[in-house]
Every structure is written in structure tokens, then in C-alpha cells.
Amino acid sequence: MFDALTRQPDDPLLALIGLYRKDERPGKVDLGVGVYRDETGHTPIFRAVKAAEKRLLETQDSKSYVGPEGDLVFIDHLWTLVGGDTIDRSHIAGVQTPGGSGALRLAADLIHQMGGKRIWIGLPSWPNHASIFKTAGLEPAGYPFFDVPTQTVLFDTMITALQSAAAGDAVLLHASCHNPTGGVITQAQWMELAAVIAERGLLPLVDLAYQGFGRGLDEDVAGLRHLIGVVPEALVAVSCSKSFGLYRERAGAIFAVTASSSSADTVRSNLAGLARTSYSMPPDHGAAIVRMILSDAELKRDWQAELETMRLRITNIRRALAEGLRDRWQALGAVASQEGMFSLLPLAEADVMRLRNEHGIYMPGSGRINIAGLKTAEVDGVIANFKNL
Ligand SMILES: Cc1ncc(COP(=O)(O)O)c(C=O)c1O
Structure with missing residues (x-):
């Protein structure tokens, strides 16, 4: 009876995580996965949660x-x-x-x-x-x-x-x-x-x-x-x-x-x-x-303070990215005023593949990037690679 079933497509984001893990290049960047990451690339447990x-x-x-x-x-x-x-x-x-x-x-x-x-x-x-x-x-x-x-x-x-x-x-x-x-x-x-x-x-x-x-x-x-x-x-x-x-x-x-x-x-x-x-x-x-x-x-205050640190990290990365990208793509100045973890970049699938294959920058084919996937130190390099497309 199981023959009546057809195989379901893999979740493209989960497949992307697998590809990223296998990539051995030291400077690889994961802008795909939808979780918060800190400046070390880690998804932390809040102090208040611990x-x-x-x-x-x-x-x-x-x-x-x-x-x-x-x-x-x-x-x-x-x-x-x-x-x-x-x-x-x-x-x-x-x-x-x-x-x-x-x-x-x-x-x-x-x-x-x-x-x-x-x-x-x-x-x-x-x-x-x-x-x-x-x-x-x-x-x-x-x-x-x-x-x-x-x-x-x-x-x-x-x-x-x-x-x-x-x-x-x-x-x-x-x-x-x-x-x-x-x-x-x-x-x-x-x-x-x-x-x-x-x-x-x-x-x-x-x-x-x-x-x-x-x-x-x-x-x-x-x-x-x-x-x-x-x-x-x-x-x-x-x-x-x-x-x-x-x-x-x-x-x-x-x-x-x-x-x-x-x-x-x-x-x-x-x-x-x-x-x-x-x-x-x-x-x-x-x-x-x-x-x-x-x-x-007390726990609530600490949770709020840590959440605010995360929010500010995201807004700072947003500003830096927008600043770097707007002279090549004027519309991307908007990344600074957008909010939350994600932005959707106007990239063709071929650009997404080039960024992945040539520079180890991972994102789904849609061009959605997780801003929190970027460390401050990586921003300039990523901007340079985007500008070379
Ligand atoms: C817009 C949106 N809604 C809902 C969810 C559901 O989150 P979860 O089921 O992990 O709590 C997500 C998770 O990525 C989301 O991005």
C-alpha cells in the first residue's frame, strides 16, 4: 500500500545546510539557515533560559x-x-x-x-x-x-x-x-x-x-x-x-x-x-x-537585555550591508530600514550558485539571506563578492 505514495521533495533549506557542512573552505558563510547567530557564528542559549x-x-x-x-x-x-x-x-x-x-x-x-x-x-x-x-x-x-x-x-x-x-x-x-x-x-x-x-x-x-x-x-x-x-x-x-x-x-x-x-x-x-x-x-x-x-x-530584565543585543547586532549588520551594496544596487539601501533576520536580494539563481561555488557564500536559490548569519568581520568580504557578480 505504501506504493501509493510518491517521494516528497527535500526541504531546500535543510539540503543547503548539508551542502554547507560538507564545504571545507575556511571562509565559508552560511546566510541560509533561519536561526539567530552571534558574532562567533553560534546560536546561543539565552542566559535567562539557562x-x-x-x-x-x-x-x-x-x-x-x-x-x-x-x-x-x-x-x-x-x-x-x-x-x-x-x-x-x-x-x-x-x-x-x-x-x-x-x-x-x-x-x-x-x-x-x-x-x-x-x-x-x-x-x-x-x-x-x-x-x-x-x-x-x-x-x-x-x-x-x-x-x-x-x-x-x-x-x-x-x-x-x-x-x-x-x-x-x-x-x-x-x-x-x-x-x-x-x-x-x-x-x-x-x-x-x-x-x-x-x-x-x-x-x-x-x-x-x-x-x-x-x-x-x-x-x-x-x-x-x-x-x-x-x-x-x-x-x-x-x-x-x-x-x-x-x-x-x-x-x-x-x-x-x-x-x-x-x-x-x-x-x-x-x-x-x-x-x-x-x-x-x-x-x-x-x-x-x-x-x-x-x-x-530579574530573569525578564536579563532576557530583554540579551534580546536587545541581538536586535542591535542585526540592525548594525543591516546598516553595514546596505551602505556597501547601495552604490552597486541602489535599491539595496532599503536593507538598512528593513527589519528582522531576513532580506530577499534581487539575485538570479545563477548569481546564487556563483556565490556558493566560487566564494562559499550559501543562501537558498530565492536570494533570501539571514542577516544574522553574517559576522561583522565578514561583511566587507561578502560585499566585495556581491559587487563582483
Ligand atoms: C514567519 C514564520 N512563522 C512561523 C514560524 C514557525 O516557527 P516555529 O514553528 O519554529 O516556532 C517561522 C519559523 O521559521 C517563521 O519564519
């Missing part, structure tokens, strides 16, 4: 089940970080999930369960978005979001696409630090967007995977907070993978903003039911760490 893990080891006295909703204190603290006090808590239904991917999948399952069919996605987007939605039975509808040659967000195209959407359609939005483009939606644009979404009766699903990596913890959710204050209902998928450096621990949450507290109860029970029939309950460790950090003033 401290919380030690405490957890000493104090945890049971490994009994946590339940499909996960750790309710974690949920509460995480929502404070994301939503602040914009919405009455009784209108929020939160469920802990295995990472941001688990949150997106649960959101997609919920939309499907309530009869939703179409979800609008600005392109390009994180490739897993469309795959998750399709697997959950939704129909992704794409519209152009970003023009790579000019490095500009196509905001008017986005508004036109959403104005043609049918009431009840879902719309995926990146809260900030857009993956893969780094393209920024200004606060004024968020206001316009929120008005269109409210007027058309669309359901926003906001993906928040990089809080703190763009302009700051509050700044990165300012648009999202405005939106949820304007629309009657929304979904917010949160990943703790990058913001707490907990990638492999699989910590995240899905939040529904509802029009009433009874609706919140119903949505919560549906999310818990969907979790129960899928993975039953989320892994505890990562969420327990986040709970400890967010409920301890």
Missing part, C-alpha cells in the same frame, strides 16, 4: 500530563507580552502549541472547522504557510506583497486584493520582521489595513515569530495591537522559537480574540479539541521556561 532551566530542574516535582490547553500561566504571560492590555482578557482564548508552526496549524484547523475556505497570503511568504493551510483543507490565495528589484512593499496591491476578498475569508499577516523580505508595514498602513479588514468582514490570522528582532518588543506588535482593537475577531499565532531561542523545545501559542467571553470559551474548547485529536498536548519544557522568565522580574 537560569530558568536550572530552577526548573530543582523545583519540578512531576511529569504528569499538562492537558491540551497547555500551561495556563505561560499562556497568560505570553499574551501580556503580545497583546498588552488592548483587549479584555475574557475575550481572549489562548492555547499553548508546539511552536509557531503548531499554532498556525491549529489556527488553520479551526478556520476549516468553522467553515472557512480561503486564506489570503501576501507573496512571497514563509513557504510553510501555504503548505500548512493546504494540508488543513484551506485554499491559499496569493497576491503580490513585495517587489524584489525595487525592495518595496506593494501596499496598494495588498489593499486592492483584500478589497476583493469575500466576507469570511481569512487573511494571513506577518506581525513584523517579514520572512522572507524584511519589508515593513508602517503604523499608518496598519491602520488602513485594519480598517479594510474590518469593513470587508475578513478574519486576520497574524503570525508573530520574531517579536523583539525588529524595532523592539512593543514596537514589533504595535500594528497587531491596533488591528485587534479594531476588528471584532482575530487569530494570533505566536512562536517562542526565536524570541526566547527555544527552537527545538517547540514553544508557542495560538490566541483567538473574540467578540464576547462566551465566544472565547467556545473557541478555546474547539482549539483544545483539535489539539487533543492531533498531538494531544503540547511539550512542557519550553513553555515552562518562558513562564518562569516572564514571571520573574
Whole structure:
């Protein structure tokens, strides 16, 4: 019966990691993988995470089940970080999930369960978005979001696409630090967007995977907070993978903003039911760490300070890259004002291959680069190689 299956394509980013590992050239540079790296090329464990893990080891006295909703204190603290006090808590239904991917999948399952069919996605987007939605039975509808040659967000195209959407359609939005483009939606644009979404009766699903990596913890959710204050209902998928450096621990949450507290109860029970029939309950460790950090003033301060160091490292590399590249490609001056870990360079696949083969600079064929993959000392060399293309 297994003969009925066809082999699925390998994940191109995982294949790239394999090629990079095999490359023995000393000056090789990995701009492909989507994790934060420090100046030594290492993906560190936050100091606050290490401290919380030690405490957890000493104090945890049971490994009994946590339940499909996960750790309710974690949920509460995480929502404070994301939503602040914009919405009455009784209108929020939160469920802990295995990472941001688990949150997106649960959101997609919920939309499907309530009869939703179409979800609008600005392109390009994180490739897993469309795959998750399709697997959950939704129909992704794409519209152009970003023009790579000019490095500009196509905001008017986005508004036109959403104005043609049918009431009840879902719309995926990146809260900030857009993956893969780094393209920024200004606060004024968020206001316009929120008005269109409210007027058309669309359901926003906001993906928040990089809080703190763009302009700051509050700044990165300012648009999202405005939106949820304007629309009657929304979904917010949160990943703790990058913001707490907990990638492999699989910590995240899905939040529904509802029009009433009874609706919140119903949505919560549906999310818990969907979790129960899928993975039953989320892994505890990562969420327990986040709970400890967010409920301890000292750990929280230290976590924020370390996150801010990471953010500043990224913005400094962005500035240096933009400065070096703008006289060859004027549009790449925009790299400095883009935010988060990624930018999408206007490179042909042949250029990407030349950079890889001749100079050991690795990135996927799309031209997406992880800014955090660059050490400061490597920036000038990389710029010189780009200019020689
Ligand atoms: C835009 C975006 N959303 C969601 C995720 C999901 O992250 P995770 O499932 O690792 O928490 C990622 C991870 O790369 C991402 O880039």
C-alpha cells in the first residue's frame, strides 16, 4: 500500500545546510539557515533560559500530563507580552502549541472547522504557510506583497486584493520582521489595513515569530495591537522559537480574540479539541521556561537585555550591508530600514550558485539571506563578492 505514495521533495533549506557542512573552505558563510547567530557564528542559549532551566530542574516535582490547553500561566504571560492590555482578557482564548508552526496549524484547523475556505497570503511568504493551510483543507490565495528589484512593499496591491476578498475569508499577516523580505508595514498602513479588514468582514490570522528582532518588543506588535482593537475577531499565532531561542523545545501559542467571553470559551474548547485529536498536548519544557522568565522580574530584565543585543547586532549588520551594496544596487539601501533576520536580494539563481561555488557564500536559490548569519568581520568580504557578480 505504501506504493501509493510518491517521494516528497527535500526541504531546500535543510539540503543547503548539508551542502554547507560538507564545504571545507575556511571562509565559508552560511546566510541560509533561519536561526539567530552571534558574532562567533553560534546560536546561543539565552542566559535567562539557562537560569530558568536550572530552577526548573530543582523545583519540578512531576511529569504528569499538562492537558491540551497547555500551561495556563505561560499562556497568560505570553499574551501580556503580545497583546498588552488592548483587549479584555475574557475575550481572549489562548492555547499553548508546539511552536509557531503548531499554532498556525491549529489556527488553520479551526478556520476549516468553522467553515472557512480561503486564506489570503501576501507573496512571497514563509513557504510553510501555504503548505500548512493546504494540508488543513484551506485554499491559499496569493497576491503580490513585495517587489524584489525595487525592495518595496506593494501596499496598494495588498489593499486592492483584500478589497476583493469575500466576507469570511481569512487573511494571513506577518506581525513584523517579514520572512522572507524584511519589508515593513508602517503604523499608518496598519491602520488602513485594519480598517479594510474590518469593513470587508475578513478574519486576520497574524503570525508573530520574531517579536523583539525588529524595532523592539512593543514596537514589533504595535500594528497587531491596533488591528485587534479594531476588528471584532482575530487569530494570533505566536512562536517562542526565536524570541526566547527555544527552537527545538517547540514553544508557542495560538490566541483567538473574540467578540464576547462566551465566544472565547467556545473557541478555546474547539482549539483544545483539535489539539487533543492531533498531538494531544503540547511539550512542557519550553513553555515552562518562558513562564518562569516572564514571571520573574530579574530573569525578564536579563532576557530583554540579551534580546536587545541581538536586535542591535542585526540592525548594525543591516546598516553595514546596505551602505556597501547601495552604490552597486541602489535599491539595496532599503536593507538598512528593513527589519528582522531576513532580506530577499534581487539575485538570479545563477548569481546564487556563483556565490556558493566560487566564494562559499550559501543562501537558498530565492536570494533570501539571514542577516544574522553574517559576522561583522565578514561583511566587507561578502560585499566585495556581491559587487563582483
Ligand atoms: C514567519 C514564520 N512563522 C512561523 C514560524 C514557525 O516557527 P516555529 O514553528 O519554529 O516556532 C517561522 C519559523 O521559521 C517563521 O519564519
